[in-house]
Amino acid sequence: xxxxxxxxxxxxxxxxxxxxxxxxxxxxxxxxxxxxxxxxxxxxxxxxxxxxxxxxxxxxxxxxxxxxxxxxxxxxxxxxxxxxxxxxxxxxxxxxxxxxxxxxxxxxxxxxxxxxxxxxxxxxxxxxxxxxxxxxxxxxxxxxxxxxxxxxxxxxxxxxxxxxxxxxxxxxxxxxxxxxxxxxxxxxxxxxxxxxxxxxxxxxxxxxxxxxxxxxxxxxxxxxxxxxxxxxxxxxxxxxxxxxxxxxxxxxxxxxxxxxxxxxxxxxxxxxxxxxxxxxxxxxxxxxxxxxxxxxxxxxxxxxxxxxxxxxxxxxxxxxxxxxxxxxxxxxxxxxxxxxxxxxxxxxxxxxxxxxxxxxxxxxxxxxxxxxxxxxxxxxxxxxxxxxxxxxxxxxxxxxxxxxxxxxxxxxxxxxxxxxxxxxxxxxxxxxxxxxx
Amino acid sequence: xxxxxxxxxxxxxxxxxxxxxxxxxxxxxxxxxxxxxxxxxxxxxxxxxxxxxxxxxxxxxxxxxxxxxxxxxxxxxxxxxxxxxxxxxxxxxxxxxxxxxxxxxxxxxxxxxxxxxxxxxxxxxxxxxxxxxxxxxxxxxxxxxxxxxxxxxxxxxxxxxxxxxxxxxxxxxxxxxxxxxxxxxxxxxxxxxxxxxxxxxxxxxxxxxxxxxxxxxxxxxxxxxxxxxxxxxxxxxxxxxxxxxxxxxxxxxxxxxxxxxxxxxxxxxxxxxxxxxxxxxxxxxxxxxxxxxxxxxxxxxxx
Numbered sequence: 001x002x003x004x005x006x007x008x009x010x011x012x013x014x015x016x017x018x019x020x021x022x023x024x025x026x027x028x029x030x031x032x033x034x035x036x037x038x039x040x041x042x043x044x045x046x047x048x049x050x051x052x053x054x055x056x057x058x059x060x061x062x063x064x065x066x067x068x069x070x071x072x073x074x075x076x077x078x079x080x081x082x083x084x085x086x087x088x089x090x091x092x093x094x095x096x097x098x099x100x101x102x103x104x105x106x107x108x109x110x111x112x113x114x115x116x117x118x119x120x121x122x123x124x125x126x127x128x129x130x131x132x133x134x135x136x137x138x139x140x141x142x143x144x145x146x147x148x149x150x151x152x153x154x155x156x157x158x159x160x161x162x163x164x165x166x167x168x169x170x171x172x173x174x175x176x177x178x179x180x181x182x183x184x185x186x187x188x189x190x191x192x193x194x195x196x197x198x199x200x201x202x203x204x205x206x207x208x209x210x211x212x213x214x215x216x217x218x219x220x221x222x223x224x225x226x227x228x229x230x231x232x233x234x235x236x237x238x239x240x241x242x243x244x245x246x247x248x249x250x251x252x253x254x255x256x257x258x259x260x261x262x263x264x265x266x267x268x269x270x271x272x273x274x275x276x277x278x279x280x281x282x283x284x285x286x287x288x289x290x291x292x293x294x295x296x297x298x299x300x301x302x303x304x305x306x307x308x309x310x311x312x313x314x315x316x317x318x319x320x321x322x323x324x325x326x327x328x329x330x331x332x333x334x335x336x337x338x339x340x341x342x343x344x345x346x347x348x349x350x351x352x353x354x355x356x357x358x359x360x361x362x363x364x365x366x367x368x369x370x371x372x373x374x375x376x377x378x379x380x381x382x383x384x385x386x387x388x389x390x391x392x393x394x395x396x397x398x399x400x401x402x403x404x405x406x407x408x409x410x411x412x413x414x415x416x417x418x419x420x421x422x423x424x425x426x427x428x429x430x431x432x433x434x435x436x437x
Numbered sequence: 438x439x440x441x442x443x444x445x446x447x448x449x450x451x452x453x454x455x456x457x458x459x460x461x462x463x464x465x466x467x468x469x470x471x472x473x474x475x476x477x478x479x480x481x482x483x484x485x486x487x488x489x490x491x492x493x494x495x496x497x498x499x500x501x502x503x504x505x506x507x508x509x510x511x512x513x514x515x516x517x518x519x520x521x522x523x524x525x526x527x528x529x530x531x532x533x534x535x536x537x538x539x540x541x542x543x544x545x546x547x548x549x550x551x552x553x554x555x556x557x558x559x560x561x562x563x564x565x566x567x568x569x570x571x572x573x574x575x576x577x578x579x580x581x582x583x584x585x586x587x588x589x590x591x592x593x594x595x596x597x598x599x600x601x602x603x604x605x606x607x608x609x610x611x612x613x614x615x616x617x618x619x620x621x622x623x624x625x626x627x628x629x630x631x632x633x634x635x636x637x638x639x640x641x642x643x644x645x646x647x648x649x650x651x652x653x654x655x656x657x658x659x660x661x662x663x664x665x666x667x668x669x670x671x672x673x674x675x676x677x678x679x680x681x682x683x684x685x686x687x688x689x690x691x692x693x694x695x696x697x698x699x700x701x702x703x704x705x706x707x708x709x710x711x712x713x714x715x716x717x718x719x720x721x722x723x724x725x726x727x728x729x730x731x732x733x734x735x736x737x738x739x740x
Contacts, residue, residue: 196578209690264577267599270691271575280578287578402706413690417602427510434706 044079045346047129049339051081057344058098059108059330060090068362075356076347082340105336106344108154111394114333115145122150123334129346130334134354134367138227138324138391143331151331153366154348154357158325158386159294159395160219161316163278163301168286180223180321184251190289191260198255198262199288200269201277202413210409212274213256213416214397216292218326219319220248227324227391234399236436240408241425249421256416263288266416279304282314292319294327298378310377324391328398329366358383366392400435407431469719476502476712486709502713512714515694519721521608522615522679522695527672529616531665534623538631539653541624551628555621562618566685569614573600573686604692611693614682619675623668630664631657663736670729674722 061069066088073084087104089095092113098104099118107114114122126132126149132140135152143151169176172195177183190197200216202209221230225244232238233245259265263280264272272280278297280287282305291297301314308314318325334345347353354367358374364383371387374380397405411428415421475482477499479489490496497504506512541550557565574584575597582588587597600610634657642652680697687693689702696718703711 199578209688267575267602268577270602271599272577280580287580403703406702410690417604417691 044076044352045129045343045350046080046082047339047342047346049080049082049343052083053081053338053340054083054085055106055338055340055344056085056087056102056104057106057108058087058089058095058104060088060110061108062088065362068360071360072353072356072362073344073347075352076344080340080343082343084344099335103335105334105338105341107333107335108330109333110328110330111399112142112151112331114331115143115150118333118335119145119150121335122148123337124148124150125152125332125334125345125349128334128337129342129344129349131346131349134349134351134369136366136368136390139366142392151333152349153329153392154332155330155363156327156366156386156392157295157329157363158327158382158389158392159215160222160319160322160325160327160385161295162290162292162319163281163297163314163316164290165282165286166312166315168289172289174289176317177320180220183223183320187255187261196259196261196263196288197290199272199277199280199291200256200262201272201274202270202416203273203276209270210412211397212277212293213252213269213412214405214408215294215326215395216256217248217252217412218393218396219292219322220252221245222324222326222391222393223319223321224248227393230324230326230393230396231391233396233432234394236432240404240429240432241422246421246425249415249425253415253421257418266418269416270413275300275304282308295378295382316378316381318385322389324393325385325389326393326395328394329392400432402435403431404428404435472712472715475708476716478709480707480709482708489709502709503717505710506713506717511689511694512696512699514692515689515696515699518608518692518694519677519679519696522612522676523673525609526612526615526619526676526679527669529612530619530623530672531627531669533616533620534625534627534668535665537620537624538628541628542631551624554624557618558621560618562681563685565614565618566682569610569617569682570601570686573610575599601687601693602691607687607691607693611682611686614686615676615679618682619672623672626668627661627664630661634660663732666732667729670725670732673725677718677722677725 059066059069066086076082077084087098095107095109095114096117099121103118103121125143130149130152132149132152139153140149143149143153164176172193174186174190177186187197200212202212204211218230221233221244224247229238229244233240233242238244255261256269257266259268262269263277274293278291278293278300281289281291282301295316298310298314298316301308302310305313332345332348334341348357349367351367351369354365354369355373357365357367358370358372358379361374361376361379364370364374364379364386366386368387371383374383397408407428408431411419411424414424477486478484479486485499486501487496487498489501490498495504507516537551537554541547541554544550560568571583572585573587574582575587576582576584577597582591582597584597584600586600591597598606601607638656638660639652642656647655678697679695680701683689683693683695683698684701689695689698696714700711700714700718703714
């Protein structure tokens with residue numbers, strides 16, 4: 001009985017999907033793409049989807065992340081009577097098989113690789129309910145291929161931040177720097193005062209030595225050159241041994257290998273586990289004053305030193321002078337223009353979608369309307385950073401993958417240990433070319 | 438007269454060999470041929486490796502991956518390090534094993550002593566790597582040293598040493614872990630050989646006035662030499678393939694790269710180059726294998 005019911009239901013679901021797929025050109029350009037959502041009483045536009053419609057989506061989220069996403073789409077499901085059938089996979093090969101047989105209606109993927117792989121199959125988002133006006137223009141640029149807007153981020157995790165102790169800064173009379181020049185001045189002042197500015201740690205238990213260094217260097221590139229420059233490195237139009245990169249490495253080499261600038265000099269940098277590097281800034285007494293690390297450091301500090309209070313004992317500031325942020329972002333792609341898919345895309349890119357995303361505290365929503373709806377103090381601070389920045393870049397190593405990332409990490413370790421910057425970066429640039437090819 | 442049923446046909450011996458032949462073909466011959474084929478192709482395993490040549494630079498045509506494997510900077514370091522491992526760790530384990538075997542032979546609590554020395558062999562390479570990471574740990578910035586070696590060094594008034602990140606010493610630090618792991622294995626086999634040396638010969642030598650040093654070098658050593666050769670060749674093959682210790686403890690950073698770690702790192706991004714390195718590793722072990730087989734045949738003939 002039960003199995004028969006499932007079978008019939010399954011058949012119905014398949015039939016409805018086929019029907020939906022067979023009726024394409026019916027609704028593509030009916031909605032005005034630039035109509036601003038009414039901020040007073042936001043409502044959910046179901047785009048003509050019938051109650052009982054189903055929608056297939058693929059994403060990488062699991063566990064609490066998946067629960068957060070379900071919370072966010074719950075109002076949409078209730079309002080339109082749409083059932084979202086989700087498949088969670090982190091495997092690009094699984095996605096590839098799916099796309100080539102039965103593509104999901106909507107895809108959420110944490111990089112821009114689908115833009116290259118499935119350019120022909122992806123539908124321009126402005127034809128399927130997406131609202132550009134709720135996003136900063138750099139997000140639209142990132143997701144646009146030859147004039148077609150194919151991807152929009154629903155979630156972002158910036159990591160261009162530096163952790164410090166406000167208490168220590170106050171006691172020593174330092175203020176949070178706002179430009180890269182300020183940061184350099186502050187570092188020199190700390191050294192003159194006999195303080196150690198940085199705590200660095202590469203030790204990650206083996207092969208990934210150097211990734212904390214690569215985050216630091218990318219933030220310095222964002223400060224000295226800007227997000228376009230970093231995106232050109234990812235695209236391969238700026239080689240990794242460009243003078244702009246070399247200049248950053250010269251500053252970094254001094255900071256990471258001199259015992260006056262970082263705990264233990266080069267030996268400390270390459271041997272200290274990356275978590276210990278965080279703790280050393282908040283130990284009593286602290287061994288250094290600043291540590292460059294992503295948002296997760298907050299949770300690490302809280303569990304290592306439960307007595308410390310966020311905001312007074314530990315806090316973070318945006319990497320001074322960074323003209324853009326680096327981090328991860330999950331992008332939304334459309335493979336289907338069926339009403340249910342249009343309704344979901346319209347909801348998530350609407351003002352209400354952004355507000356609900358923020359309220360769920362599921363990292364950040366790049367949607368402009370998300371600001372002001374976060375409850376977690378660290379997320380609030382992050383959201384303000386995101387709202388005021390002018391660009392976003394993926395981690396260069398993550399975006400290019402191997403062999404670039406392994407060569408980059410190895411190069412950073414070598415340079416910290418005193419290797420010549422020009423020759424080392426030439427090797428990394430060769431790996432950059434190989435990664436892009 | 439032999440009953441017909443017990444007579445073997447021409448095919449009978451082959452039928453006994455068949456299972457072994459099938460297994461060998463499926464799991465050794467076929468993959469080896471596949472590996473060699475891949476090593477002649479590019480990173481996508483579809484085009485000839487010759488297509489990866491850069492114009493204007495020297496090119497080995499279809500053997501371009503081998504060109505890479507024998508000239509790339511990281512590979513040169515790896516080849517140098519593998520040679521170092523062979524030259525230092527093989528004698529290290531044999532000498533260590535022999536010393537323990539001889540000393541244990543002369544004490545009453547022999548089995549306990551041998552069990553303790555043998556214990557590391559039972560630990561996985563990964564486990565050993567993690568244990569020794571703690572031994573070699575260094576703390577900077579005034580924190581107390583939690584690494585055993587550096588705690589001793591500092592306790593004696595010295596400055597903490599970067600055992601794993603200083604390119605001048607880190608390879609030796611890693612080899613010490615290797616010796617610690619394998620000396621017990623060598624000891625067990627050598628100890629058995631020592632037990633087989635006839636006590637009468639040793640007694641006779643001592644009666645004739647030979648001292649212990651002479652007894653060892655003139656009598657004991659030549660008698661157990663065949664066993665030492667077996668252990669040496671076995672260790673040489675094991676050490677050529679060294680991977681786990683390096684992977685866990687330094688990840689091939691700081692100039693500690695070895696051939697097998699290069700192979701492992703490259704398999705994801707460039708199967709062509711990775712398999713070329715694998716083939717080189719096979720080629721390097723072949724002479725040792727041939728030597729082993731020849732010696733085995735000679736021994737069989739002498740019986």
